[in-house]
Amino acid sequence: xxxxxxxxxxxxxxxxxxxxxxxxxxxxxxxxxxxxxxxxxxxxxxxxxxxxxxxxxxxxxxxxxxxxxxxxxxxxxxxxxxxxxxxxxxxxxxxxxxxxxxxxxxxxxxxxxxxxxxxxxxxxxxxxxxxxxxxxxxxxxxxxxxxxxxxxxxxxxxxxxxxxxxxxxxxxxxxxxxxxxxxxxxxxxxxxxxxxxxxxxxxxxxxxxxxxxxxxxxxxxxxxxxxxxxxxxxxxxxxxxxxxxxxxxxxxxxxxxxxxxxxxxxxxxxxxxxxxxxxxxxxxx
Amino acid sequence: xxxxxxxxxxxxxxxxxxxxxxxxxxxxxxxxxxxxxxxxxxxxxxxxxxxxxxxxxxxxxxxxxxxxxxxxxxxxxxxxxxxxxxxxxxxxxxxxxxxxxxxxxxxxxxxxxxxxxxxxxxxxxxxxxxxxxxxxxxxxxxxxxxxxxxxxxxxxxxxxxxxxxxxxxxxxxxxxxxxxxxxxxxxxxxxxxxxxxxxxxxxxxxxxxxxxxxxxxxxxxxxxxxxxxxxxxxxxxxxxxxxxxxxxxxxxxxxxxxxxxxxxxxxxxxxxxxxxxxxxxxxxxxxxxxxxxxxxxxxxxxxxxxxxxxxxxxxxxxxxxxxxxxxxxxx
Numbered sequence: 289x290x291x292x293x294x295x296x297x298x299x300x301x302x303x304x305x306x307x308x309x310x311x312x313x314x315x316x317x318x319x320x321x322x323x324x325x326x327x328x329x330x331x332x333x334x335x336x337x338x339x340x341x342x343x344x345x346x347x348x349x350x351x352x353x354x355x356x357x358x359x360x361x362x363x364x365x366x367x368x369x370x371x372x373x374x375x376x377x378x379x380x381x382x383x384x385x386x387x388x389x390x391x392x393x394x395x396x397x398x399x400x401x402x403x404x405x406x407x408x409x410x411x412x413x414x415x416x417x418x419x420x421x422x423x424x425x426x427x428x429x430x431x432x433x434x435x436x437x438x439x440x441x442x443x444x445x446x447x448x449x450x451x452x453x454x455x456x457x458x459x460x461x462x463x464x465x466x467x468x469x470x471x472x473x474x475x476x477x478x479x480x481x482x483x484x485x486x487x488x489x490x491x492x493x494x495x496x497x498x499x500x501x502x503x504x505x506x507x508x509x510x511x512x513x514x515x516x517x518x519x520x521x522x523x524x525x526x527x528x529x530x531x532x533x534x535x536x537x538x539x540x541x542x543x544x545x546x547x548x549x550x551x552x553x554x555x556x557x558x559x560x561x562x563x564x565x566x567x568x569x570x571x572x573x
Numbered sequence: 574x575x576x577x578x579x580x581x582x583x584x585x586x587x588x589x590x591x592x593x594x595x596x597x598x599x600x601x602x603x604x605x606x607x608x609x610x611x612x613x614x615x616x617x618x619x620x621x622x623x624x625x626x627x628x629x630x631x632x633x634x635x636x637x638x639x640x641x642x643x644x645x646x647x648x649x650x651x652x653x654x655x656x657x658x659x660x661x662x663x664x665x666x667x668x669x670x671x672x673x674x675x676x677x678x679x680x681x682x683x684x685x686x687x688x689x690x691x692x693x694x695x696x697x698x699x700x701x702x703x704x705x706x707x708x709x710x711x712x713x714x715x716x717x718x719x720x721x722x723x724x725x726x727x728x729x730x731x732x733x734x735x736x737x738x739x740x741x742x743x744x745x746x747x748x749x750x751x752x753x754x755x756x757x758x759x760x761x762x763x764x765x766x767x768x769x770x771x772x773x774x775x776x777x778x779x780x781x782x783x784x785x786x787x788x789x790x791x792x793x794x795x796x797x798x799x800x801x802x803x804x805x806x807x808x809x810x811x812x813x814x815x816x817x818x819x820x821x822x823x824x825x826x827x828x829x830x831x832x833x834x835x836x837x838x839x840x841x842x843x844x845x846x847x848x849x850x851x852x853x854x855x856x857x858x859x860x861x862x863x864x865x866x867x868x869x870x871x872x873x874x875x876x877x878x879x880x881x882x883x884x885x886x887x888x889x890x891x892x893x894x895x896x897x898x899x900x901x902x903x904x
Binding site for chain 1 (some may be wrong): 639653676687
C-alpha cells in the first residue's frame with residue numbers, strides 16, 4: 289500500500305457492484321425455486337465477494353474462457369456452486385436461460401459444478417477441503433511456468449474444520465506463494481449449527497497468521513473494505529494472503545439471515561417473491 | 574551402461590542388477606524431464622524411500638516435498654496439472670490408495686488430469702513393516718476409479734517402460750512398484766511392452782497362470798518346474814496392466830488352456846484375480862479358475878520369502894495350486 293490512502297472503488301463503482309450483487313442474489317433465489325432447492329444460505333453469503341472478483345478484479349475474458357493467461361478462481365466451498373452459476377450468467381459466460389436448467393437431468397449446471405461442463409469454471413469442487421490444495425498447486429504452476437496470473441480461492445469457514453485446508457495453508461506459506469489469495473466466507477454457520485458450537489475455529493485469524501499467512505479481516509458485505517484488502521493482497525510480495533470476510537449466511541433475504549436451517553432449502557412461489565422483495569429492499573438501503 | 578534409441582528417444586538402459594525398480598523409475602523420470610519441461614515431481618516426505626527425490630537433485634525447481642501430508646500432495650498435484658504441468662507423484666501405495674484416495678478420485682480422476690502416480694512398497698513388499706505399511710487393497714481401489722490406468726511392473730525394466738508409456742496417456746496413471754530389488758524377469762527394456770497388453774512369459778496349453786508384479790518371477794520358475802517335473806505346459810501371462818485389462822489374452826487362455834490360475838500380492842478380493850474373473854464370467858465361456866493371493870486377511874509380518882510361501886505366491890505354492898487345478902475333472 290502506498291502511504292497515501294486511495295479509495296479502491298469510486299462511489300459509482302460501489303453503486304454498480306451493489307446493484308449487480310442484488311441482481312445475482314435474485315437470480316440465486318429464482319434458480320433455487322426452479323431447481324427445487326439449493327445451498328442458498330452460503331450462496332448468498334459469498335455473493336459480494338464473487339461479485340467484486342468477477343466484475344472488478346479477475347483478469348478474465350468471457351468470450352475466451354480458456355484464455356491461458358486468465359486469473360484462476362477456485363470455489364473451495366463447492367456447494368456454493370449455484371451462486372457461482374448466477375455470477376457466470378451475469379458476467380456473460382453463458383445465457384441466463386441456462387440457469388433454469390440448474391440441477392436438472394442433463395444440465396451442465398449442478399449442485400457441485402463440473403469444470404468439464406461449466407463454461408468459466410476452473411476446477412470441479414464439492415467435497416470440502418479440496419479447493420485450497422488445488423489452488424496451491426495452481427499458484428505453484430504459475431510460478432514454474434513464469435505466468436503472471438493470480439490464483440484466487442474461496443473457502444468456507446465450516447470447511448476449515450477439514451485438516452486438508454491446514455495442510456494446504458502450511459504449504460502455501462512454505463512455498464511463499466505471493467500469487468495466491470484466499471478468502472474465507474466467515475458466516476459462522478455450518479450445517480448442524482454455529483461453527484463455535486459444532487467445532488470452534490477461534491482464534492481464527494491467529495490460526496492463519498500462525499500458519500504463515502498475511503491476514504486481513506473485513507466486512508464481507510462491504511465492497512470498499514473487500515477491495516481495500518484485495519489491493520493490499522495483490523501488492524503483498526512475501527507470501528499468501530487470506531481475507532477473512534465476515535458475512536451473514538442468507539445475506540439479503542431477511543427470513544434466511546443467520547438461520548442455519550437455510551443452509552439448504554427450497555422456495556415456493558410466495559417465498560420466492562418474498563425473498564426477492566427482501567433483496568430489493570436491502571440493496572436499496 | 575549402454576544407450577539405445579527407440580522412436581527418436583535416447584535413454585539409458587538401466588542396470589537392473591544394481592538398481593531397484595524405484596531407483597530406475599526415478600532415473601527415467603529425470604531423463605523424461607530433460608525432454609519434457611512440463612514434468613514436475615512431488616512426494617510427501619518420502620523422496621528418499623520412493624526414490625523420486627532424485628528429481629529434486631537434478632531439477633530442484635521442479636520438485637516439491639509437501640511434508641507428511643498426502644491429501645495435500647494429491648490436491649496440489651491436481652492444481653499443477655490444471656496449470657498445464659505433468660506431475661509425477663510418489664508415496665507408499667497404502668497412502669496413495671487409502672489415506673489420499675478421495676483427492677485422487679475427485680481432484681485427479683474426476684477432472685481426468687494428467688497426473689502419474691507411483692505407489693511404492695506395494696503389496697506385502699514392506700515385509701516387516703507390517704499391515705500399516707502393506708498395501709493389499711490398492712489394486713481393488715485404484716481400478717475402480719474412472720479414468721485411471723493401473724500398471725503393475727514386474728521388474729526394473731518394466732518400471733522404466735511403464736513410466737515412459739504413462740507419458741503417452743492423457744489422464745491419470747497408477748504405477749504400483751515394490752519396495753526393493755525385484756528379481757529380473759525381462760532381459761532388457763527392449764521387449765513388446767504395451768499398456769493393456771499382457772506379455773507371454775512362458776508358452777503353454779495345459780493351464781494359464783496370470784500374474785503381475787512380484788508374482789511374475791515365481792510363476793515363470795513354476796512353469797519351468799511344471800514342464801520339467803510334471804510334463805505340464807503352463808502358459809504364463811504377465812498381466813502388467815490391470816486396467817484396461819487384456820481381455821483378448823484372457824479369452825485366448827480360456828479357449829486354449831481351459832484352466833486359469835491367478836496369483837497376486839494383493840487381497841484376493843478386487844485385484845488381478847477379480848479382474849480376470851470378471852472377464853471370464855462375462856465371456857460366457859467356462860474354465861477351471863482359481864485365485865491365489867492374500868486370502869481376505871491382513872498379511873503376516875515377515876521376510877519376503879516367508880510371506881510369499883505363507884500365501885502360496887512362491888514357486889512351490891504356484892506349482893502345488895497348478896497341479897491341483899490341472900487334476901480337476903473339467904466335465
